[in-house]
Amino acid sequence: MRGAEPDRQRWPEYLRGRASVCKEPRLARYFAAGTLDPQTPIGDATLVALDMETTGLDASRHAIVSIGLVPFTLNRICLAERRYWVVRPPRPLSRESVALHRITHSEVAEAPDLEAIFDDLLAELSGRLAVVHYRHIERPFLNSAIQGRLGEEFKFPVIDTMSLEARIHRQSLWARFRRWLGRPPVSIRLHNSRERYGLPPYQGHHALIDALATAELLQAQVANHYRPETPIGSLWS
Amino acid sequence: MEVELLEVREHMSRHAPFDGLSDDLLDELAGRVEVSYFKAGTEILSLDEPLNELLYIRSGAVEIYRRNGDLYNCLGEGDIFGQFSLLRNHRVRFPATAIEDTLIYFVPDEIFQRLCEVDDHFADFVELGRSRLKAVVEEQHKSNDMMITRVRKLLTRKPLLVDVHASVQEAARRMHEENVSSVLVIADPGEEEDPRRTFVDRQGESHTLVGILTDQDMRNRVLAEGLSAATPLGEVVTEALITIQSDESVHEAMLSMLRNNVHHLPVLHRRRPLGVLHLSDIIRYETHSSLYLVSNIFSQPGPKGLARLEPDVRAAFVRMVHEGANSQMVGSALSTIGRSFTRRLLELAEEELGPPPVPYCFMAMGSMARNEQSIVTDQDNALVLDDAFDPAQHDAYFLALAQRVSDGLDACGYTYCKGDIMATNVKWRQPLAVWKRYFSDWIDNPNPEHLLHSSIFFDLDSVYGEEAFAEQLQDLVAEHAARSPLFLAAMARNALNRTPPLGFFRTFVMEKDGKQNNSINLKRRGTAPLVDLIRVHALACGSRAQNSFERLDDIARTQLLPAGTGDKIRYALEFIAMVRIRHQVIDIEEEREPDNNIEPANVSDSERHNLKEAFQVLSNAQKFMKFRYPIPSRGR
Incomplete structure (x- = not known):
């Protein structure tokens, strides 16, 4: 999936192109609204933190179980506008995944199929720049789910707080120096990244709480390493 | 689907004033919170900017400043700020800066106002107008049955x-x-x-x-x-x-x-x-054992039996607090017990030494005289003898009497006074005329030593013997001190020596200079300076009362204090005294020797907030006093 990501600089072109050719009306609306100017300062951007729990790590074999999102800006995370859905995956849940995300068989059995929430989900994402921690889950899983049900590709720019953390902590001179000394790299997992900014530990593996945790992490990263004027085009992937 | 934001809800539910909210209100609160991160050193609120939210510290630490830039408070996880602005003009009164990386939850004004309306506990906690301390103190009274039940029942x-x-x-x-x-x-x-x-x-x-x-x-x-x-x-x-x-x-x-x-x-x-x-x-x-205890004291045949009652005194103290007694009840019951020990020891001494050669009055000073005795106390006493007293003839008797009482009290847990304020000291075993000269001299010449004596001896009460002697001395003080502006000014300055801390921050006591300490002596930093300043006002208005609360009643009849200030001082004294008492009960129950120290780590959230307010009352009252009693110019 990584190879299929459009180049960071070319997101506006990709979105405009998709908007003009897309036949599925719901996706077309999203692409039309989602044309974000890469020059927009991060301080002015409307953002939405997104997280999902899945039955595994492979988008081609595993499915989405829950989705949480929290709209936010650099200044404020609005819990009142949060959304959370549990959805029924096409295949039954394995015991390991239940242990991890604590969503049980019975909860899933009563949940709707993902298709039933597309309208709502796409409306929430429209006109907002998504923020995730580790984009190689949210984006491919959504793409795979939408392609499977609507027959069209669905890709969108995201700010990946994990890759920002990697830039800061893995690609710096100090990080390379540490590696050269044979020290293990710092952890860029959500929990460990938050710790570095003095953010409180949260109970992980709940899509809504992880979305909130990701939003807080981006605020902290920008406060510490960027500026409100930093253009979103230099942060997204 | 409505999802409980457990992380947010759980955290807020553990901290005052949210800890008393119903589950429904907590759910609603958690769902309406907005979140923001502030890097260490960033300003969170700047002076006079509009404010429409209550701020809750989810993690990190925040310093709050006064308008003039002085540090006002240091807050940590679970603390709130901004409420004063929400209750007034919705403009920031106290600017705030993150001193650590901080995560703030913002509670919209609309929710804040609604919580104030529907939840009294919440309103009492945040409201400034209806003093929070007052509410807390009254709440404690309300819960105390004995205070409201009328005897006819x-x-x-x-x-x-x-x-x-x-x-x-x-x-x-x-x-x-x-x-x-x-x-x-x-x-x-x-x-x-x-x-x-x-x-x-x-x-x-x-x-x-x-x-x-x-x-x-x-x-x-x-x-x-x-x-x-x-x-x-x-x-x-x-x-x-x-x-x-x-x-x-x-x-x-x-x-x-x-x-x-x-x-x-x-x-x-x-x-x-x-x-x-x-x-x-x-x-x-x-069931209240202090009554039994008193009658038990008077039936003891000797000092040894009295000394064996010390554990009973502590047990009575603990029971009283558990039954909801307030500080005045505890203070007056403990003083009565202390007086009973003293009286019984005097009775026993007289049985042994024979009747006194001249009449005398055994006086108590300090907390016993004020009816504010605590479980941690030493003895302060003195003897006023009839003016017919002849040292050569009579002093051997009174020395022996004083010695027996003093030793007996020490054995009962009322340790010897370190400052030697005891009737065993010849200086404090004098005829009435000498005492009158002492008192007049102290008032006329307020040097540091005299001021120290005044602050000890001007809380005085008769315990046994010729009450009239003690009353004459009380009268002398009441009449003389009120007419001596120089003395009052000196006493006022002397009463400023001990100041309260700013408040608490995490497990530390925050001092005004930003220093942090691990524990605080609530007597030295709270009740004693309050008692000192009440004494000055009481002397100024010629009050003959000894008890601080009764003195406040007398002061309230004058114009000495701005309206409402006396009540604030009363609630502050009651609250600090009660925290001290509760911590002493914990000490006794955990089999530690009770003392006047409290460790901030053992102070609950709401105690912390209320103590901070009480310290603030004390601090303001001290500032006011300095201006109220200026040093008179000598030229006139």
Whole structure:
């Protein structure tokens, strides 16, 4: 999936192109609204933190179980506008995944199929720049789910707080120096990244709480390493 | 789907003032919060900017400043700020800066106002106008049954009234028939002319209440004296009658029994007797051992027995606090116990040394005189002797007397005074005339040593002997000090030596200079400076009261303090004293030696907030005092 990501600089072109050719009306609306100017300062951007729990790590074999999102800006995370859905995956849940995300068989059995929430989900994402921690889950899983049900590709720019953390902590001179000394790299997992900014530990593996945790992490990263004027085009992937 | 934001909800539910909210309100609150991160060193609120949210610290630390830039407070996880602005003009009054990386939850004004409306606990916590301390102190009173229950509720039967001319045998027979342990003795108003004791009974007949006769009196005054069964009641009745009004509290009744060492208390409605309250009525109502303890003290045959009662004193103290006593009740009960020990020791000493060669008054100073004694206390006492005192002839007796009392008190847990303020010190064992010279000299020449003495000796009360001596000294102070601006100014300055801390931050005490300490002496930094400043105002208005709360009543009748300030001081004193008492109870229960220190780690959230407010009251009152009593210019 990584190879299929459009180049960071070319997101506006990709979105405009998709908007003009897309036949599925719901996706077309999203692409039309989602044309974000890469020059927009991060301080002015409307953002939405997104997280999902899945039955595994492979988008081609595993499915989405829950989705949480929290709209936010650099200044404020609005819990009142949060959304959370549990959805029924096409295949039954394995015991390991239940242990991890604590969503049980019975909860899933009563949940709707993902298709039933597309309208709502796409409306929430429209006109907002998504923020995730580790984009190689949210984006491919959504793409795979939408392609499977609507027959069209669905890709969108995201700010990946994990890759920002990697830039800061893995690609710096100090990080390379540490590696050269044979020290293990710092952890860029959500929990460990938050710790570095003095953010409180949260109970992980709940899509809504992880979305909130990701939003807080981006605020902290920008406060510490960027500026409100930093253009979103230099942060997204 | 509505999802409980557990991370947010759980955290807020553990911290005041959200800890008292219903589950529904908490859910709604958590769902409406907005979140923002502030890097260390970033300003969170700047002066005068509009503010429409309450701020809650989810993690990190924040410093709050005054308008003039002084540090006002340091807040940590679970603390709130911004409420003062929301309750006023929605502009930032106290700017705030993150001093660590901080995560803030913002609560919209609309939710804040609604919580204030629907939840009293929440409103009391955040409101400034209706002082939070006042609410807390009143809440504690409300929960205390003994304070609100009126004595008439404890009466189970009408009093037995017997005419003053009836024989003791007649009275005994009636007492036996009615199965009561006392009679009220009445007379025809024509014979006993005391309008204050004349009442009209339900049949419309007038009587005068002459006195009371108890079954103990029957034994001690009739049988033991070999009086005949035909002796009229009038010859043996106790006329110095201690009574209580029917709408007084049970607590008042207890105090009256303790103070006067009586077991029967006639209850009156105006002047008409409704019944007789007996010690056992109260005990049945509220098992309360300080009453037993006092009678136990007076039945001890020697100092050793008294010393063995020390654990009982602590047990009574713990029980009293658990039963919801406030600081005044605890202070006055402990003082009564302390006085009882002292009196019993004096009685025992007199039995051994013989009657005193000249009259004397044994005086208590400090907390015992103020009826504010705590469980951690030393002894401060002195002897005022009759002016006929001749040292060569008499002092050996009084030294021995003082020595016995002082040693006895030490054995009972009232340790020797480190400053040697004890009757064993010859300087504090002097005739009345010398004491008067001392006091006048201290007031006229307020040097540091004299001010120190004044602050100790000007809380004085008689414990035993010639009360009039102590009263004369109280009068002298009340009359002389109020007319001595230089003395008042010096006392006022002296009362500023001990200052409160700013508040607490996490497990530290925050000092005004930003320093942090691990523990705080609540007496030295809280109650004592409050008592000191109340004393100055009391001296200025010529009050003769010794108890700080009673002094505040006297001060309130004057214009010395701005309106409302006296009440604030009262609540601050009550609150700090109560925290100190509660921590002493914890010490005793955990088998540590109780002291006046509290460790901030053991202070609950709401205690922390209220203490901070109480310290603020003290600090403001100290500032005010400096201006209230300026040093008079000597030129005039």
